[in-house]
Amino acid sequence: MLIVMGYKAKKSDVDAVVKVVQAMGLRAEPIPGGERTAIGVLGNTGYVDDSLIRDLPGVQEVIHVSKPYKLVSRAFHPQASVVTVGGVRIGEGERPVVTAGPCAVESEEQIIKTALAVKKAGANLLRGGAFKPRTGPHTFQGLREEGLLLLSQAGKEAGLPVVTEVMSPDTVGLVAEHADLLQVGARNMQNFDLLRELGRSGKPVLLKRGMSATIEEFLAAAEYILAEGNPNVILCERGIRTFETATRNTFDLSVIPLIKELSHLPIMADPSHATGKRSLVPPMSKAALVAGAHGILVEVHPEPEKALSDGPQSLTFEGFDRLMEELKPLYAYLGF
Amino acid sequence: MLIVMGYKAKKSDVDAVVKVVQAMGLRAEPIPGGERTAIGVLGNTGYVDDSLIRDLPGVQEVIHVSKPYKLVSRAFHPQASVVTVGGVRIGEGERPVVTAGPCAVESEEQIIKTALAVKKAGANLLRGGAFKPRTGPHTFQGLREEGLLLLSQAGKEAGLPVVTEVMSPDTVGLVAEHADLLQVGARNMQNFDLLRELGRSGKPVLLKRGMSATIEEFLAAAEYILAEGNPNVILCERGIRTFETATRNTFDLSVIPLIKELSHLPIMADPSHATGKRSLVPPMSKAALVAGAHGILVEVHPEPEKALSDGPQSLTFEGFDRLMEELKPLYAYLGF
Amino acid sequence: MLIVMGYKAKKSDVDAVVKVVQAMGLRAEPIPGGERTAIGVLGNTGYVDDSLIRDLPGVQEVIHVSKPYKLVSRAFHPQASVVTVGGVRIGEGERPVVTAGPCAVESEEQIIKTALAVKKAGANLLRGGAFKPRTGPHTFQGLREEGLLLLSQAGKEAGLPVVTEVMSPDTVGLVAEHADLLQVGARNMQNFDLLRELGRSGKPVLLKRGMSATIEEFLAAAEYILAEGNPNVILCERGIRTFETATRNTFDLSVIPLIKELSHLPIMADPSHATGKRSLVPPMSKAALVAGAHGILVEVHPEPEKALSDGPQSLTFEGFDRLMEELKPLYAYLGF
Amino acid sequence: MLIVMGYKAKKSDVDAVVKVVQAMGLRAEPIPGGERTAIGVLGNTGYVDDSLIRDLPGVQEVIHVSKPYKLVSRAFHPQASVVTVGGVRIGEGERPVVTAGPCAVESEEQIIKTALAVKKAGANLLRGGAFKPRTGPHTFQGLREEGLLLLSQAGKEAGLPVVTEVMSPDTVGLVAEHADLLQVGARNMQNFDLLRELGRSGKPVLLKRGMSATIEEFLAAAEYILAEGNPNVILCERGIRTFETATRNTFDLSVIPLIKELSHLPIMADPSHATGKRSLVPPMSKAALVAGAHGILVEVHPEPEKALSDGPQSLTFEGFDRLMEELKPLYAYLGF
Known part of the structure; x- marks a missing residue:
């Protein structure tokens, strides 16, 4: 799952999202970008219920990834490595x-x-x-x-x-x-x-x-x-x-x-x-x-x-x- | 089958080979090259006995082709078309x-x-x-x-x-x-x-x-x-x-x-x-x-x-x- | 497209559907079955608007077929041939x-x-x-x-x-x-x-x-x-x-x-x-x-x-x- | 390589072959069969010169195996396992x-x-x-x-x-x-x-x-x-x-x-x-x-x-x- 933060989201918003994700027993990996931050959610073994997340301050979009990869994807990391x-x-x-x-x-x-x-x-x-x-x-x-x-x-x-x-x-x-x-x-x-x-x-x-x-x-x-x-x-x-x-x-x-x-x-x-x-x-x-x-x-x-x-x-x-x-x-x- | 004529072979040698091939019920197609002539043998449905051909004047080599193509091959036609x-x-x-x-x-x-x-x-x-x-x-x-x-x-x-x-x-x-x-x-x-x-x-x-x-x-x-x-x-x-x-x-x-x-x-x-x-x-x-x-x-x-x-x-x-x-x-x- | 008629549909209902399909410039092929009749629609080159059809008397269901076959399918002809x-x-x-x-x-x-x-x-x-x-x-x-x-x-x-x-x-x-x-x-x-x-x-x-x-x-x-x-x-x-x-x-x-x-x-x-x-x-x-x-x-x-x-x-x-x-x-x- | 012994070969013949193979720096694995013994040669990384082996007493045949397997093969082990x-x-x-x-x-x-x-x-x-x-x-x-x-x-x-x-x-x-x-x-x-x-x-x-x-x-x-x-x-x-x-x-x-x-x-x-x-x-x-x-x-x-x-x-x-x-x-x- 990928949590995309709005471009006006503050660092405290990101931190709050990370805490909620961790409380769900999952890992959260913030990926700062040029314009906005995305937060990768790792450790889930299936679909994750996003009801606790999508309404948090600063959250713009929650993307459920159906691909078996995420960290390697352009969607997650737009800049070429x-x-x-x-x-x-x-x-x-x-x-x-x-x-x-x-x-x-x-x-x-x-x-x-x-x-x-x-x-x-x-x-x-x-x-x-x-x-x-x-x-x-x-x-x-x-x-x-x-x-x-x-x-x-x-x-x-x-x-x-x-x-x-x-x-x-x-x-x-x-x-x-x-x-x-x-x-x-x-x-x-x-x-x-x-x-x-x-x-x-x-x-x-x-x-x-x-x-x-x-x-x-x-x-x-x-x-x-x-x-x-x-x-x-x-x-x-x-x-x-x-x-x-x-x-x-x-x-x-x-x-x-x-x-x-x-x-x-x-x-x-x-x-x-x-x-x-x-x-x-x-x-x-x-x-x-x-x-x-x-x-x-x-x-x-x-x-x-x-x-x-x-x-x-x-x-x-x-x-x-x-x-x-x-x-x-x-x-x-x-x-x- | 491909009959390769020596580079000193005369036109009359080529003609003689063509006649023998035709007498065997097959088609012979001479392919004049820069240095030497080759003669393609077509119409056979299997292996051709070359005993009548290989000792004719001017014949340098008889190549039995196992590939299902010949006219399209470089071996037969070295010059690009x-x-x-x-x-x-x-x-x-x-x-x-x-x-x-x-x-x-x-x-x-x-x-x-x-x-x-x-x-x-x-x-x-x-x-x-x-x-x-x-x-x-x-x-x-x-x-x-x-x-x-x-x-x-x-x-x-x-x-x-x-x-x-x-x-x-x-x-x-x-x-x-x-x-x-x-x-x-x-x-x-x-x-x-x-x-x-x-x-x-x-x-x-x-x-x-x-x-x-x-x-x-x-x-x-x-x-x-x-x-x-x-x-x-x-x-x-x-x-x-x-x-x-x-x-x-x-x-x-x-x-x-x-x-x-x-x-x-x-x-x-x-x-x-x-x-x-x-x-x-x-x-x-x-x-x-x-x-x-x-x-x-x-x-x-x-x-x-x-x-x-x-x-x-x-x-x-x-x-x-x-x-x-x-x-x-x-x-x-x-x-x- | 496949039009499935209800099991109470009358022959006149089927005929009426066929007429409407033909008026749309398409072919209609009724397939009488043991219990009910289906009507195959042929001749369309893409999606067919079914608004004129689905409310006709006797029509139970309109199935849009995405497969490139229909006449050979079990859905169309349930009985083995x-x-x-x-x-x-x-x-x-x-x-x-x-x-x-x-x-x-x-x-x-x-x-x-x-x-x-x-x-x-x-x-x-x-x-x-x-x-x-x-x-x-x-x-x-x-x-x-x-x-x-x-x-x-x-x-x-x-x-x-x-x-x-x-x-x-x-x-x-x-x-x-x-x-x-x-x-x-x-x-x-x-x-x-x-x-x-x-x-x-x-x-x-x-x-x-x-x-x-x-x-x-x-x-x-x-x-x-x-x-x-x-x-x-x-x-x-x-x-x-x-x-x-x-x-x-x-x-x-x-x-x-x-x-x-x-x-x-x-x-x-x-x-x-x-x-x-x-x-x-x-x-x-x-x-x-x-x-x-x-x-x-x-x-x-x-x-x-x-x-x-x-x-x-x-x-x-x-x-x-x-x-x-x-x-x-x-x-x-x-x-x- | 597979060394097939004749059906009259004695145990001492087999032992002698094994010794020669070992002297070549290779492993020999005798496989006793119902009628005759075969000796598998293992450890070679390419073709093995068999000149020292093929004339030994009791040796019937030396088979050079081109397949990348031998122990699993029927040729080596005719009886189903x-x-x-x-x-x-x-x-x-x-x-x-x-x-x-x-x-x-x-x-x-x-x-x-x-x-x-x-x-x-x-x-x-x-x-x-x-x-x-x-x-x-x-x-x-x-x-x-x-x-x-x-x-x-x-x-x-x-x-x-x-x-x-x-x-x-x-x-x-x-x-x-x-x-x-x-x-x-x-x-x-x-x-x-x-x-x-x-x-x-x-x-x-x-x-x-x-x-x-x-x-x-x-x-x-x-x-x-x-x-x-x-x-x-x-x-x-x-x-x-x-x-x-x-x-x-x-x-x-x-x-x-x-x-x-x-x-x-x-x-x-x-x-x-x-x-x-x-x-x-x-x-x-x-x-x-x-x-x-x-x-x-x-x-x-x-x-x-x-x-x-x-x-x-x-x-x-x-x-x-x-x-x-x-x-x-x-x-x-x-x-x-």
Whole structure:
């Protein structure tokens, strides 16, 4: 439930409303805006009787929210959010960022070489998987803690903040210690205990859309993180599962402008996982940025043909250099 | 089957191969290329024994094609095709075209007003439905022949070639008389008798992707038209049906660069039907062009709120003017 | 719009309502029921003002229908329909029928041998494709008219009514002459000109669900046939297209009881096309019948490994015999 | 990799092979069969060079497995598995079981009343959610530990083993203490840390198919549990996400016979979640059993209209009694 105060409402009016809400056993979170204050009501498990509230002084309107999210919504928070990751600002009005690196950290040499190469080409963040979710248990599952340390080291050597996936609540602390942006993979988008733990960590989170998640479910998953008090969430469209198998997933770019209407959170796009095909990464990177993405994730590997995972969708260093060159006039067109 | 001749092969070698193929009861279609000639073999219903062919003079290679298409493929026809519609050239290397107009022709005033408005704003073709495929029989089915004549008249007054849908083989002749580009709607992508009739008509065809058509089925549908001798086919991505209902369809933009790898045919995109939401049309129009589309289809209506169909996805005249203004710097970026 | 008359309404009351509706430029179709008469209003393209109607003598209720179908609905026609095909009754309360035969008619020997074999095993109808819709133009397209005559001959020799697909409006007459049940394939479910022509033919129609058709679209397609005056429509669930490729399609059996709630039309199921795998046909045939299907379509071929199409999903004669034996106790359980 | 020993191979031959495999840094797991022994090789992250193995005495064949699963496969374990839950045997050859109960445990009265009612009607297990995964954080999340204790108490009073969902690795111990069968929900099918923890627990696990999981991914998820040494896994088809919204999910019954070909694990079906509609539960329960399911899960609630979740798909006590009565002749038909 959202309580919208009139623009003439006084601070004492807001305080009075908060008290009534708390007396009902619910939480009240005032959101001061430029012109007027709104008060979010949290903690209810169903419809809330508003008869005690709607007639209080200063209350202009009580909006019963039927969506499973509220904190992430534009209605609740009209101003676009910018999330800062290791000093890099991501969101509306900021220069779109490029996150690059291998699918998985495989060795010290591989990740440091890649870090230096993508930094030189102009990347803003370094990505690399340490804990890898794999379909079956008998394949490479990542270097785990060792991979995390190598990634962190590589980021430092190259001067890039690092992004890596975290797969379970009990490793959030460890990953948060070494990474700047904690990624929730598509398979874990509705791993609610993980989301809650990330909410409590306060660290920036990159939340990938689930393979068959609707926009509503995607935003509701982000809501779990914000509801624990962590507003630093960046969404990421990475393709959905459909009948079409010519591409690895179906890159649902229309959700980028749509989510920017519905939510204040930044949104990035991952053309590597969405298409699964090296040759499609450059055109779809550009399309994503023109559709309004606040950044892209691109897989880069020194020798894609030898990669332990996702080789066919990884760019070589040369391919990544070329993409970054091609992005320059696009950034100029976009005004950055 | 595709017979690739060596680059030193003489015309008499090609003629000899053609004769052998014909003696096998099949059709042979020589495709002269810049460096060498290929000969397409058509009319077989399964695997063809190539023992009589592979040792003939000048034959370099015999490629057994497992795909259900051949004439539309890049392998068969490496050079990108440009299709000319009423004097407007559509395809690789040409300035991307904008096709604009209402979903349905509703009245003389409506279509002429729209034609003049979109022409003034810079559109290259006029679209408008006369024969309308509708889910149920009890809703407006289009003005049919009357609508076709009004569209044709509007196109002439505005100086724009016209595009309209044709729904059945027996109206191909009528529609071909009055329209410059004949559209096959998503529901009819595999209406094979219609495709064959359009193949025989020789007229430019705009083939929309079926709601649940794979890329292979899409190209195989185009193959039906080319197989009848009509090379003037333009493909059109208009969104596919998936679990996501926040947009009307899921705009599968990755297929644009993918199809350009697989086929020589031009491909356009329809952000209006793909998204179903007015506010998403401008960003997704730009994303489609950056992904490599050779043109876009945009629904424009004088009073969208009164439109007999597809109102929520139609731009107003003002909205279309704004979009065309915004496309100018994008065209500059794209080099046109 | 549906006008429900009170159970005491006189024939003159009904006539008066019909006149008023006609004066509004619409068609009125009285549907006499056991207890009361309803009057369907057709021909409107949007909402109809009912102020002239709701106060007429005998009118009990005016129902504004938002669904794109009406004639096929249970609300409009509460009694389940039974369709008779060559003397065989198909629908609620009747013994479920088994339609068997090859995907395509390939030769006189093949179809006659199959007809006799499936008749002997207990099949009720013979199926076989003469006009075949194929993804690409370069594969076997069916024996066409010759196949139709062979199928008809085989049906006569075996004493079985025959079912075959019709692909375009201009062959409806020809197919109707030789077949007892005219099948509309999944690809043509929204070929509206074909549906209208079949409506005018009056012949029994087997309408297959489109690959990505919703229930609403499926019923609305049937509505096109009924709206032309042909009530002899049998629906058929044959699997939908989803992300899962382990089966050819996803057999959506839940729609069988659901459609029986929404519509009075009989509904059959096609486990061969739905699963695409011989070993799954027997268990899914039984599951379909237990879910409430009024019949099944099963592909049977003398030598599946040599079939020109759909070999992997066809049963051998022995396999079909076994299935028919296994169906006996199931029919007993079902009370037939 | 799977090493198949000849039927004359001696125990010493098997031991020798195991030693060689271990010397390669891999695990070898001998699987004694009725006629011959196979040795599963685990721990490899890619292709294994078999040159040291294939010529050892007694080795008949070395099969390189490309599937992401092995322990769950029929090839590896030809005999169907039966899993025992609180004394109830579930699997091939056993009487199919009925698991019934509310979506969520809401109060002591609700769960005990339901337990006694479903026991009386003939249910074999009691289900009820204590930890509830919900799309958004602001709705009822289950009574958690309290709900678990109430469920356990109700099961004891009614004499029924209990099934409940476990959502995160750190609650596996707690849930395992009070429940007989631990359910992994669709959203967590690829929560690999949870699967591994369940593998270590040794407790029977009910693994629900993910909303957009292929059969291969489903079986590979089960493989995670078996790979940790827990063979007590029961699979459950509960509907997949497709474009069709007339039912809550699309009940993919064809996978039941298909999975029985591919895997030795028992498989159940959940018609309540699959259809989301009370009236469809009875027909689809029967269809699932006839398709070969080893059991069904049915939601039952004393007052569905007041249920805190999933009311529309829950049966009343009367509805459940009726279903159980109707299942009697079906069980007789199935030979139980």
